[in-house]
Amino acid sequence: MNSDRQIKILFLASDPSDASRLRLGQELRDIRERLQLAKERDKFILESRESVRPGDITQAIFDVEPQIVHFSGHGMSTGELCFEDLVGKIQTVKPDALAALFELVADQVNCVVLNACYSQVQAEAIAQHIPFVIGMNKAIPDNAAIAFAVGFYKALGAGRTVEQAYKFGCVEIRLQSIPEHLTPVLHIQPSPESSAIKHSANEKPSSQIKSTTGLSAAQRRRIEQQKDNLETEWNLRNEKLKRIRKAFTLETNPTLKFQLEQQLQDEEAQLESLNKQLDEIEQTLL
Secondary structure, three states, rough: OOOOOEEEEEOOOOEEOOOOOOOHHHHHHHHHHHHHOOOHHHHHHEEEOOOOHHHHHHHHHHHHHOOOEEEEEEOOOOEEEEEEEEOOOOEEEOOHHHHHHHHHHOOOEEEEEOOOOOOHHHHHOOOOOOOEEEEEEOOOOOOHHHHHHHHHHHHHHHHOHHHHHHHHHHHHHHOOOOOOOEEEEEEEEOOHHHHOOOOOOOOOOOOOOOOOOOEHHHHHHHHHHHHHHHHHHHHHHHHHHHHHHHHHHOOOHHHHHHHHHHHHHHHHHHHHHHHHHHHHHHHHHH
Protein backbone atom coordinates (compact mmCIF):
# COMPACT_ATOMS: atom_id res chain seq x y z
CA MET A 1 0.00 0.00 0.00
CA ASN A 2 3.02 2.26 0.02
CA SER A 3 3.61 2.25 -3.74
CA ASP A 4 3.30 5.37 -5.87
CA ARG A 5 0.43 4.02 -7.97
CA GLN A 6 -3.11 5.12 -7.27
CA ILE A 7 -5.15 3.01 -4.88
CA LYS A 8 -8.79 2.43 -5.75
CA ILE A 9 -11.23 1.86 -2.90
CA LEU A 10 -14.61 0.27 -3.59
CA PHE A 11 -17.17 1.10 -0.90
CA LEU A 12 -20.12 -1.32 -0.94
CA ALA A 13 -23.14 -0.42 1.18
CA SER A 14 -26.24 -2.48 1.82
CA ASP A 15 -29.01 -1.58 4.27
CA PRO A 16 -32.06 -3.81 3.61
CA SER A 17 -35.45 -2.31 4.45
CA ASP A 18 -36.34 -5.13 6.85
CA ALA A 19 -33.20 -4.61 8.96
CA SER A 20 -32.42 -1.89 11.50
CA ARG A 21 -31.30 1.36 9.90
CA LEU A 22 -27.57 2.10 9.69
CA ARG A 23 -25.73 5.39 9.10
CA LEU A 24 -23.95 4.12 5.99
CA GLY A 25 -24.16 7.46 4.23
CA GLN A 26 -22.43 9.12 7.14
CA GLU A 27 -19.66 6.51 7.07
CA LEU A 28 -19.10 7.07 3.36
CA ARG A 29 -19.09 10.86 3.76
CA ASP A 30 -16.60 10.68 6.62
CA ILE A 31 -14.26 8.38 4.68
CA ARG A 32 -14.42 10.63 1.62
CA GLU A 33 -13.75 13.73 3.72
CA ARG A 34 -10.75 12.17 5.43
CA LEU A 35 -9.24 11.06 2.14
CA GLN A 36 -9.80 14.50 0.58
CA LEU A 37 -8.00 16.11 3.53
CA ALA A 38 -5.19 13.54 3.55
CA LYS A 39 -1.57 14.33 2.84
CA GLU A 40 -1.56 11.73 0.07
CA ARG A 41 -5.08 12.49 -1.20
CA ASP A 42 -4.05 12.28 -4.85
CA LYS A 43 -3.09 8.67 -4.30
CA PHE A 44 -6.64 7.47 -3.55
CA ILE A 45 -9.75 7.04 -5.67
CA LEU A 46 -12.96 6.24 -3.77
CA GLU A 47 -15.88 4.68 -5.64
CA SER A 48 -19.13 3.67 -3.97
CA ARG A 49 -22.11 1.44 -4.70
CA GLU A 50 -25.23 1.61 -2.52
CA SER A 51 -28.15 -0.80 -2.01
CA VAL A 52 -25.88 -3.59 -3.19
CA ARG A 53 -27.35 -6.94 -4.22
CA PRO A 54 -25.21 -10.10 -4.37
CA GLY A 55 -25.07 -9.91 -8.15
CA ASP A 56 -23.79 -6.33 -7.99
CA ILE A 57 -20.58 -7.28 -6.19
CA THR A 58 -18.71 -8.81 -9.11
CA GLN A 59 -19.91 -6.09 -11.51
CA ALA A 60 -18.63 -3.37 -9.15
CA ILE A 61 -15.26 -5.11 -8.86
CA PHE A 62 -15.03 -5.43 -12.66
CA ASP A 63 -15.94 -1.76 -13.11
CA VAL A 64 -13.72 -0.23 -10.42
CA GLU A 65 -10.82 -2.72 -10.30
CA PRO A 66 -10.14 -1.86 -6.64
CA GLN A 67 -7.20 -2.69 -4.43
CA ILE A 68 -9.37 -2.19 -1.31
CA VAL A 69 -12.93 -3.46 -0.98
CA HIS A 70 -14.91 -2.03 1.93
CA PHE A 71 -18.32 -3.50 2.83
CA SER A 72 -20.55 -1.62 5.25
CA GLY A 73 -23.83 -3.12 6.36
CA HIS A 74 -25.34 -5.90 8.41
CA GLY A 75 -23.90 -9.25 9.43
CA MET A 76 -25.51 -12.22 11.13
CA SER A 77 -24.21 -14.18 14.12
CA THR A 78 -24.10 -17.27 11.87
CA GLY A 79 -21.47 -15.57 9.68
CA GLU A 80 -23.51 -14.44 6.66
CA LEU A 81 -23.38 -10.88 5.38
CA CYS A 82 -26.68 -9.20 4.49
CA PHE A 83 -27.16 -7.76 1.03
CA GLU A 84 -30.43 -6.76 -0.66
CA ASP A 85 -32.72 -8.78 -2.89
CA LEU A 86 -34.73 -7.40 -5.82
CA VAL A 87 -37.26 -5.71 -3.52
CA GLY A 88 -34.73 -4.40 -1.00
CA LYS A 89 -35.17 -7.12 1.62
CA ILE A 90 -32.38 -9.12 3.27
CA GLN A 91 -30.54 -11.62 1.11
CA THR A 92 -27.66 -13.33 2.90
CA VAL A 93 -24.35 -14.45 1.42
CA LYS A 94 -22.37 -17.25 3.07
CA PRO A 95 -18.64 -16.97 3.88
CA ASP A 96 -17.55 -19.62 1.40
CA ALA A 97 -19.29 -17.81 -1.45
CA LEU A 98 -17.51 -14.51 -0.88
CA ALA A 99 -14.23 -16.33 -0.26
CA ALA A 100 -14.60 -18.03 -3.65
CA LEU A 101 -15.16 -14.64 -5.28
CA PHE A 102 -12.12 -13.04 -3.68
CA GLU A 103 -10.00 -16.03 -4.64
CA LEU A 104 -10.70 -15.08 -8.25
CA VAL A 105 -9.58 -11.45 -7.75
CA ALA A 106 -6.66 -12.14 -5.41
CA ASP A 107 -4.20 -10.82 -7.99
CA GLN A 108 -5.86 -7.40 -7.74
CA VAL A 109 -7.45 -6.92 -4.31
CA ASN A 110 -4.99 -6.39 -1.47
CA CYS A 111 -7.29 -5.53 1.43
CA VAL A 112 -10.91 -6.23 2.41
CA VAL A 113 -12.70 -4.38 5.20
CA LEU A 114 -15.95 -5.93 6.47
CA ASN A 115 -17.45 -3.19 8.62
CA ALA A 116 -20.42 -5.27 9.74
CA CYS A 117 -21.49 -7.17 12.85
CA TYR A 118 -20.15 -10.73 13.29
CA SER A 119 -18.09 -10.52 10.08
CA GLN A 120 -15.02 -12.27 11.47
CA VAL A 121 -16.17 -15.63 10.07
CA GLN A 122 -16.32 -14.07 6.60
CA ALA A 123 -12.96 -12.38 7.18
CA GLU A 124 -11.28 -15.65 8.12
CA ALA A 125 -12.56 -17.31 4.95
CA ILE A 126 -11.52 -14.43 2.69
CA ALA A 127 -8.11 -14.19 4.38
CA GLN A 128 -7.19 -17.51 2.80
CA HIS A 129 -6.81 -15.57 -0.45
CA ILE A 130 -6.39 -11.84 0.34
CA PRO A 131 -3.33 -10.43 2.20
CA PHE A 132 -5.24 -8.20 4.66
CA VAL A 133 -8.81 -8.70 5.83
CA ILE A 134 -10.57 -6.92 8.69
CA GLY A 135 -13.72 -8.32 10.29
CA MET A 136 -15.72 -7.74 13.47
CA ASN A 137 -15.74 -10.43 16.16
CA LYS A 138 -19.15 -9.40 17.55
CA ALA A 139 -21.89 -6.83 17.04
CA ILE A 140 -20.55 -3.31 16.48
CA PRO A 141 -22.68 -0.16 16.85
CA ASP A 142 -22.79 2.57 14.23
CA ASN A 143 -20.60 5.01 16.14
CA ALA A 144 -17.84 2.45 16.64
CA ALA A 145 -18.00 1.28 13.01
CA ILE A 146 -17.75 4.86 11.73
CA ALA A 147 -14.95 5.74 14.17
CA PHE A 148 -12.94 2.72 13.03
CA ALA A 149 -13.41 3.60 9.35
CA VAL A 150 -12.37 7.21 9.97
CA GLY A 151 -9.22 6.18 11.85
CA PHE A 152 -8.33 3.51 9.30
CA TYR A 153 -8.58 5.72 6.19
CA LYS A 154 -7.12 8.74 7.94
CA ALA A 155 -3.99 6.65 8.57
CA LEU A 156 -3.90 5.22 5.04
CA GLY A 157 -4.18 8.75 3.70
CA ALA A 158 -1.18 9.70 5.81
CA GLY A 159 0.92 6.99 4.17
CA ARG A 160 0.65 4.35 6.88
CA THR A 161 0.57 0.61 6.14
CA VAL A 162 -2.62 -1.44 6.40
CA GLU A 163 -1.44 -2.94 9.70
CA GLN A 164 -0.74 0.50 11.13
CA ALA A 165 -4.03 1.87 9.77
CA TYR A 166 -5.89 -0.97 11.48
CA LYS A 167 -4.32 -0.01 14.81
CA PHE A 168 -5.18 3.66 14.26
CA GLY A 169 -8.76 2.61 13.55
CA CYS A 170 -8.95 0.76 16.86
CA VAL A 171 -7.40 3.74 18.67
CA GLU A 172 -9.93 6.08 17.02
CA ILE A 173 -12.71 4.05 18.68
CA ARG A 174 -11.00 4.48 22.03
CA LEU A 175 -10.51 8.21 21.51
CA GLN A 176 -14.27 8.49 21.06
CA SER A 177 -14.72 6.73 24.46
CA ILE A 178 -16.47 3.82 22.76
CA PRO A 179 -15.82 0.41 24.37
CA GLU A 180 -15.70 -1.69 21.15
CA HIS A 181 -12.03 -1.11 20.27
CA LEU A 182 -11.30 -4.85 20.51
CA THR A 183 -14.11 -5.73 18.09
CA PRO A 184 -12.20 -5.17 14.79
CA VAL A 185 -9.81 -8.03 14.03
CA LEU A 186 -7.10 -7.97 11.37
CA HIS A 187 -6.30 -11.20 9.53
CA ILE A 188 -2.99 -11.29 7.71
CA GLN A 189 -2.32 -13.89 5.05
CA PRO A 190 1.06 -15.62 5.50
CA SER A 191 3.60 -14.51 2.92
CA PRO A 192 4.16 -16.88 -0.03
CA GLU A 193 7.75 -17.33 1.12
CA SER A 194 6.81 -18.59 4.57
CA SER A 195 4.01 -20.74 3.19
CA ALA A 196 6.38 -22.35 0.70
CA ILE A 197 8.91 -23.50 3.31
CA LYS A 198 8.46 -27.22 3.86
CA HIS A 199 10.57 -29.83 5.62
CA SER A 200 9.26 -32.57 3.37
CA ALA A 201 7.17 -32.91 0.25
CA ASN A 202 4.09 -33.91 2.27
CA GLU A 203 4.35 -31.31 5.04
CA LYS A 204 1.66 -28.64 5.53
CA PRO A 205 2.42 -24.91 4.98
CA SER A 206 3.75 -23.15 8.07
CA SER A 207 0.46 -21.25 8.53
CA GLN A 208 -1.30 -24.59 9.06
CA ILE A 209 1.27 -26.39 11.21
CA LYS A 210 -0.10 -27.03 14.68
CA SER A 211 2.04 -26.22 17.68
CA THR A 212 2.14 -28.39 20.79
CA THR A 213 -0.81 -26.32 22.07
CA GLY A 214 -2.88 -27.28 19.00
CA LEU A 215 -2.76 -23.74 17.59
CA SER A 216 -1.80 -22.96 14.02
CA ALA A 217 0.63 -20.12 13.35
CA ALA A 218 -2.24 -17.91 12.16
CA GLN A 219 -4.29 -18.65 15.29
CA ARG A 220 -1.31 -17.90 17.52
CA ARG A 221 -0.75 -14.54 15.78
CA ARG A 222 -4.39 -13.56 16.29
CA ILE A 223 -4.29 -14.53 19.97
CA GLU A 224 -1.02 -12.65 20.52
CA GLN A 225 -2.55 -9.61 18.85
CA GLN A 226 -5.55 -9.84 21.19
CA LYS A 227 -3.15 -10.14 24.11
CA ASP A 228 -1.32 -6.97 23.04
CA ASN A 229 -4.62 -5.09 22.84
CA LEU A 230 -5.67 -6.29 26.29
CA GLU A 231 -2.31 -5.36 27.79
CA THR A 232 -2.58 -1.87 26.32
CA GLU A 233 -6.06 -1.48 27.79
CA TRP A 234 -4.83 -2.81 31.17
CA ASN A 235 -2.01 -0.24 31.28
CA LEU A 236 -4.37 2.62 30.45
CA ARG A 237 -6.92 1.55 33.05
CA ASN A 238 -4.20 1.06 35.65
CA GLU A 239 -2.99 4.62 35.11
CA LYS A 240 -6.57 5.85 35.38
CA LEU A 241 -7.00 3.91 38.61
CA LYS A 242 -3.91 5.57 40.08
CA ARG A 243 -5.32 9.00 39.28
CA ILE A 244 -8.68 8.17 40.84
CA ARG A 245 -7.00 6.84 43.98
CA LYS A 246 -4.99 10.02 44.32
CA ALA A 247 -8.09 12.16 43.83
CA PHE A 248 -9.99 10.03 46.36
CA THR A 249 -7.26 10.56 48.95
CA LEU A 250 -7.32 14.33 48.49
CA GLU A 251 -11.08 14.82 48.19
CA THR A 252 -12.95 16.14 51.24
CA ASN A 253 -16.44 16.61 49.80
CA PRO A 254 -18.51 13.55 50.90
CA THR A 255 -20.57 13.45 47.71
CA LEU A 256 -17.57 13.64 45.40
CA LYS A 257 -15.69 11.17 47.58
CA PHE A 258 -18.56 8.71 47.23
CA GLN A 259 -18.54 9.13 43.43
CA LEU A 260 -14.79 8.54 43.32
CA GLU A 261 -15.21 5.43 45.44
CA GLN A 262 -17.72 4.09 42.92
CA GLN A 263 -15.28 4.82 40.09
CA LEU A 264 -12.55 3.02 42.01
CA GLN A 265 -14.71 -0.06 42.36
CA ASP A 266 -15.65 0.01 38.68
CA GLU A 267 -12.04 0.35 37.52
CA GLU A 268 -10.84 -2.37 39.90
CA ALA A 269 -13.54 -4.68 38.53
CA GLN A 270 -12.47 -3.88 34.96
CA LEU A 271 -8.82 -4.60 35.80
CA GLU A 272 -9.77 -7.87 37.44
CA SER A 273 -11.73 -8.86 34.33
CA LEU A 274 -8.77 -7.97 32.10
CA ASN A 275 -6.43 -9.96 34.36
CA LYS A 276 -8.64 -13.03 33.97
CA GLN A 277 -8.73 -12.62 30.18
CA LEU A 278 -4.95 -12.23 30.04
CA ASP A 279 -4.47 -15.30 32.25
CA GLU A 280 -6.70 -17.33 29.94
CA ILE A 281 -4.74 -16.17 26.90
CA GLU A 282 -1.43 -17.01 28.62
CA GLN A 283 -2.72 -20.53 29.30
CA THR A 284 -3.79 -20.86 25.67
CA LEU A 285 -0.36 -19.83 24.42
CA LEU A 286 1.58 -22.15 26.75
